[in-house]
C-alpha cells in the first residue's frame with residue numbers, strides 16, 4: 001500500500017494524541033509525519049513510534065506534500081486552515097463541527113455510510129462523538145426494522161472537553177478530598193461566563209444553548225444523525241456531562257415500524273461491525289466506562305423491550321469517545337481513502 005504523508009493539527013490535544021497512538025497501533029502506512037499545534041507548543045518534542053518529532057506552529061504553508069491532514073484543533077482553526085490544506089492537495093479529515101452540516105461535505109461513520117467518503121472534494125467531516133457512538137448502534141436496527149423515533153439521553157465524559165476537562169475533574173476531586181474549595185473554569189463551556197464543578201455533579205448542559213432551548217450538542221446529535229442516515233429521522237436528545245474521565249454513555253429508546261424482539265436485536269447487534277454486545281443481566285454484565293475506556297468497539301447492553309409502545313427497544317450504549325467517537329473513526333476514514341485511492 002502506498003505510504004501517506006500525514007499531518008495532525010492539534011497534535012498536543014486529547015484527540016490529536018490518540019490519533020498519533022492509533023496510527024502506530026493500526027500500522028497505518030505512514031510516510032512523512034508532521035505535528036502541528038498553536039505557537040504555544042512550537043518547538044516542543046514528541047516521540048511517535050520511537051521517533052522524535054518537533055511540533056510546529058500551524059501556518060498556511062504547513063500542508064505542502066501532505067496527503068492526509070487530521071484536523072482536531074477546534075472549529076475556528078479548521079475554518080482558517082482547511083482551505084489551505086485542500087489547496088496544497090491534502091484530504092482533510094476534520095474532527096470539528098466546522099463543516100459537518102455543509103451539504104457537499106461528507107459526514108461519515110464508516111460502518112453506516114462509508115461509501116460517502118468517495119464523494120469528498122477535499123474535506124471529510126468526522127461526526128460529533130456522541131453522534132458517532134449512537135449511529136453505530138442504530139444502523140443495524142434501522143436496516144432491519146426501520147426506525148420511527150429515537151429518544152436519547154447521554155451521560156458524557158469530561159474528556160469531551162479535552163485535556164482541560166480531564167485536568168479540572170482530577171483537580172476538583174483532589175481539592176474536595178483535601179477539604180479545599182473546588183475551582184471551576186472549564187465546564188460547561190470554557191468560553192462561557194458561568195462555570196460549575198463537575199466532580200460529584202451532573203451538568204445538563206454541553207455546549208451553548210440554541211434554538212428551542214436545546215444545546216448545540218443536542219442539535220448535533222439530531223442533525224448529524226439525520227445527515228449520516230440521509231433521512232429525516234425523528235430524534236430528540238438530552239445531553240449531560242458527568243464526572244467520568246473517558247467513554248460516553250447513552251440511554252437510547254428506539255421505536256421501530258416493524259417488530260423487533262430483544263433477542264433478535266441482540267443477535268443483530270452481535271453480527272454488526274464495530275459493536276460488542278455485553279448483556280448478561282443474570283451476571284450483572286453491562287457496559288461501563290471503567291471497562292470500555294481505551295477500547296475500540298461501541299458496547300451495547302441492557303437490551304430490552306419498551307412496553308409502553310407497540311414496537312420499542314431500550315439500549316444502553318457506551319463507547320470511548322476519544323477512540324470510536326473521534327480518533328478511530330477518523331483513522332478508519334483515512335484507511336478507506338488509502339485502500340480506495342491507492
Ligand code: A2P
Nearest residue numbers: 010011012013014037038040041072073162163
Ligand atoms: P496547543 O497545545 O498548542 O494549545 P484539547 O482538545 O485537548 O484542548 O486540544 C486542543 C488542540 O488544538 C491542542 O493541540 C492545541 O494546541 C490545538 N490548538 C488550539 N488552538 C489552536 C490554534 N489557534 N492553532 C493551532 N492549534 C491550536
